[in-house]
Amino acid sequence: MTQETSTAPKALGHIRVLDLSRVLAGPWCSQNLADLGADVIKIERPGAGDDTRAWGPPYAKDAQGKDTTEAAYYLSANRGKRSVTVDIASSEGQALVRELAKEADVVLENYKVGQLKRYGLDYDSLKAVKPDIVYCSVTGFGQDGPYAHRAGYDFLIQGMGGLMSITGERDDLPGGGPQKAGVAITDLMTGMYATVAVLAALMHRDRTGEGQHIDMALLDTQVAMLANMGSNYLNSGKPPKRWGNAHANIVPYQTFACADGHIIVATGNDSQYQKFVEAGKRPDLGADPRFATNPLRVQHRDVLVPLLAEMVRERSRDEWIALLEEVGVPCGPINDLADVFDNPQVKARGVAIEMDHPAAGKVKLVRSPMKLSATPAMAGLPPPMLGQHTDEVLRDVLGRSDAEIAALRGKGVV
Template sequence: MGALSHIRVLDLTRVLAGPWCAQTLADFGADVIKVERPEVGDDTRHWGPPYLKTPAGTDTHEAAYYLAANRNKRSLTIDIATPEGQRIVRELAAHSDVVLENYKVGQLKKYGLDYESLKAVKPDLIYCSVTGFGQTGPYAQRAGYDFIVQGIGGFMSITGERDALPGGGPQKAGVAIADLMTGMYSTVAVLTALAHRDRTGEGQYIDMALLDVQVAMLANMNSNFLASGTPPTRWGNAHPNIVPYQTFQTSDSWIIVAVGNDGQFRKFVEAGGRAELADDDRFATNPDRVRNRDVLVPLLAEMVRTRDKHDWIASLEAAGVPCGPINNLEEVFENEQVIARGLQVDLPHPSGGTVKLVRNPVKMSATPPQALTHPPTLGEHTDEILRDVLGYDDGQIAALRGQSVI
């Protein structure tokens, strides 16, 4: 029984932003009904390899991408292009607290599944639309892709190596951050709307846009520009105001060194056998080091390259110099802190094996999120939902299946 176990969410989303929101709500106990196209399902089911494997080592054709964003849900297949399918969705909306959708602007209106249509059957409904650019403005009809939004929204202008250096130029993030953050903001919006409904009885419409979120999440970079009028530039893994505060290549890998004051700088170069650098007038203080970074950083890079990652981490931690490795994901899941925090969870899967996932990172004393059920197979709960939520009998369900509605 999670904190949201009294809430039912009708999830008409696919790919990542919407499903991430729905999964977060499901982790806290909401009954999430994931509506998918018959025979095809969520696009991400096919975004592989890699796929989940059976105990015998064969592919299940459940792509790892899909598995990442769909645990704790129930899957129902409906062809919403049919009148019968549309009727079922309206019936489910009448039994739900929240509807999530990420169709193109106006697309659901022709099916009678837009906010105004569903509000007529459920006046206190919370209806959240997720699109690339929102319901208004000159870009509203454009398809929204995370990669494109990272560019339009300014993220890539401040991410990547400096243009003047080898490999310089704009760089996207390694994960779809606009999608993920939109999923998180959408979760906050839905919970806020539910709190308002519980006090007033009033539902509402939520208009979420990837571009809005991408711009908003630039945080202090936005403020830097708005205060100065000068757009921030890319600094790669370096810092514009602190030196050394960057990555360095060791003899076998990479590390991060984050020197925050002059004392830490002295300890760093002492650990590397180059104590004289701390006494050099060009490098004695942080302003000096910033002014002379082009001279200092190559000297530090040469120093760090003489020893391996583990040797450097041990030495710098012992000296009190902030540092850390740059782990690949194998190293992440072998990390003692990650293991101690229980970030990996293994759930039974209908294939007979288990699906390995990452738990919701929130820890709470009374109402923690839980990973209880595997990401559903396509249509796994169709009969169950129609029977238990809408009261359909076996004959009605068989008729719908015979008409290819479900």
């Protein structure tokens, strides 16, 4: 586990992000921008903060092994940011946010459609004080359409957006039925798409001087990320069904039970299939004309897969992995997270990092997977305590005196 340090230049070191978002989709976007070097100022409710601060256990532990107030969920999406508490329901708090927006390049928010307009913090209002602002709104259903004013949550969108209709075991097998993904994949992908959109808008601004409003919707993202499944439906007119750990278009591309566990076999072409059955001492399955090509294997999967399952059960998991790696057939184990973080490749890539933290002493996090040779992505700051940087930001960015900050705090504005 490594502590991230670097003196390399930051790709977004010239960018300031005013982050009004909370929970996951918006914070995931702003964390990406922070990893790339942006100064991210996270605006939170005084006394409460981001909802995910309380989404525990587990919590980060202090030096005595006792729980802190920092939920692991919150820690996962908020490194690299500065926390400022502002009551945006107050007129003085709204004025502070408008001042901060004037000093920012990007505003990120995930309030319900129209909610920030009541506070004078919507795109049109902030564009009036910063004409070239890049303003990114993240909602469940977008800024228009019949569902625009509905609240959107990842689980609901996984269902509404079709993901759960193709995730889970086949209906005719034990345990069959719709299943959500193990992480909030729609939120995470919306955060990733929002990151790309913000970077594109910044490039446009740098070329033209023009800012813009970005409208990101969880439902749009979920439908877009159906990828080949969405294309399969649009080009066939037939809704895809659940295949569990199998693949709709490739056979064999699934899990198999070994003598002592499970293995994933992912044969992407006919040559790999031939090597697979030869390694299993079943050359007859390679010579059988019913299984000669992938389209034929898909057609005859109900005959082929039980034969392959019988073949795989004859060896242990480690035997299969060694055998298939030797002949170039993609394969692998199904790891739990203890296995993942103990994996030599994961360790070699420095995926797990450790950061100093004011309450926990040290916190363990997962580093950004973006590896840039000249401007490496770096966590920079640990996930902030609630309001940790309020005085610093108001003083250094807005020029407020200590007395003025104290007065704002006395009135509950910050």
